[in-house]
Amino acid sequence: MASHRKSRPTGPRVAGIRTPALATAALTSVALLSQTANATPSDDRPTLEEVEKKVDDLYRQAGSATEKYNAAKEKTTKQRKKVDTLLDDVAQRTQKLNDAREELGSFASAQYRTGASVPETATLLLADSPQDYFDQNQLMNRLTGRQKTAVDDYVTQQSETMKKRREATESLETLTDSQTDLKSAKSTVQKKLATARELLSELTAEEKARLAAIERKKQEEAERKAAELAKQQAAQEDAERKRREEAAQQQESGSGSSGTSGGTGSSDSSGSSTPGTSTGTKAEKAIAFARAQIGKPYVWGATGPGSYDCSGLTQAAWKAAGVTLPRVTYDQVNAGTTVSVSQAQPGDLVFFYDDISHVGLYIGDGMMIHAPKPGAYVREESIFYDGESSIYSVVRPA
Known part of the structure; x- marks a missing residue:
């Protein structure tokens, strides 16, 4: 005998109720929307x-x-x-x-x-x-x-x-x-x-404000370190001046009884223990030129006069002082005598990062003039602007 039972309609059940395909699609969309609404927007977003x-x-x-x-x-x-x-x-x-x-x-x-x-x-x-x-x-x-x-x-x-x-x-x-x-x-x-x-x-206004606050805090810390370096250098200069005065007095008192002051005079003739010195006038000219560029935009590959990148600025500054520097940081770092950060003098070049990818012109008191990065302008800034560990070396141009 033929069966009189009705065939079951196709389509899935939802809570025990059979639903046609169209309803199923609608319910699926609602479920997906619900999941999206409940998901945390910042799950994959970086902090x-x-x-x-x-x-x-x-x-x-x-x-x-x-x-x-x-x-x-x-x-x-x-x-x-x-x-x-x-x-x-x-x-x-x-x-x-x-x-x-x-x-x-x-x-x-x-x-x-x-x-x-x-x-x-x-x-x-x-x-x-x-x-x-x-x-x-x-x-x-x-x-x-x-x-x-x-x-x-x-x-x-x-x-x-x-x-x-x-x-x-x-x-x-x-x-x-x-x-x-x-x-x-x-x-x-x-x-x-x-x-x-x-x-x-992609940052929100609130995030941009927080980022600006972080930058201000970093800048304050950099300026604090610059002030510390300035005090250290001032103390070294005072000690050196006193040493010279004492040496001069000893030389004067010894010259009356003997015809020569021997080793004392020879020792003092070296002046500062800093290896090499920037010619004062040349360093002053380089710094004066760099100051005149403050406010001009950083543009990568630029050498002036309207814009500069970091090595383009230092090259142009020392060129104004009559000294020819190579074009790029990798070569400029070898264009003089390397000194310690504590011995840095105005006019010296300060290089940054292990790949020597940045350079600024030291102006004293822990500060430099440099062309920082795209979107920024030539400015004065602490040499510790990116942390003390970022400083690679200090070079006094030959």
Whole structure:
């Protein structure tokens, strides 16, 4: 017998009630919305401290990439000048080679018209094949001095021109590599800065206010450390002045009984124990120039006069004092005598971080003038602005 039971309608049950597919979809949407509403919005969102650290790291990485960009740009500029010089040289040599070839051609024409001989080397150059050359060689007569000189000049010019062409080709390849490095470094800087700006743009007004408060606290701590360094340096100067006065008094009292003050005078002649000193006038000129740039924007890769990056500012400042510094921090750090932080004098260069990606110009009392980072302006700031451990070294320009 056929079954009289009705078939069960399709669709899931909800609380024991059968629901059609459309209702199921609606209920699913409600459930998802409910879960979304109950979820914590900040589950995957970084904390303010994490954002601050990430932004600082990105700016620091961008600074390092900027110095690499500067180095690649400088290399590209030098290589382009070298290539242009080589190409000009090749063009001139090629013209001379063509002139020499025309002169040799006139010798060949004379040979065919009059049966006169041409220089042996010219015969080799004009022969269709080595065998043809040897066939003609037995007919050679004594060369004239002018013909011999013309052939020798041609051979020499041909060899030198080929050498210069190879050199120009290699330089062009190096230039291409430098340009690739330049583009890569530029792209890296732009990506780091874009990421930092994006992170900052996502902060709420309250978070931005808190971040500003954190920055103010860091600045206060940096200024406190700068004041401590200023006191320490002042104490060292007082001690050094007293030492000199005492040495001078001893020298005066000893000179009456003996004709020489011996080791005391020699010891005092060295002056301060600080190795090397910045020429006062030059350091003052460098600082005066840097002060005049305060308020101008940081722009990566810039060397003035409207904007600067960190090494562009220090280079320009010391250039105003008549001292030429390399372009990038990696080279500037080797452009003088390294001294301790406690021995820093106005005009010295203060380098930061293990990758030597930042530099400022020391102005005394624990303070410096520097171009900090994108979005900021040239300003005076404590050398401890990012903590004492961030200082890599202090260098007194030669």
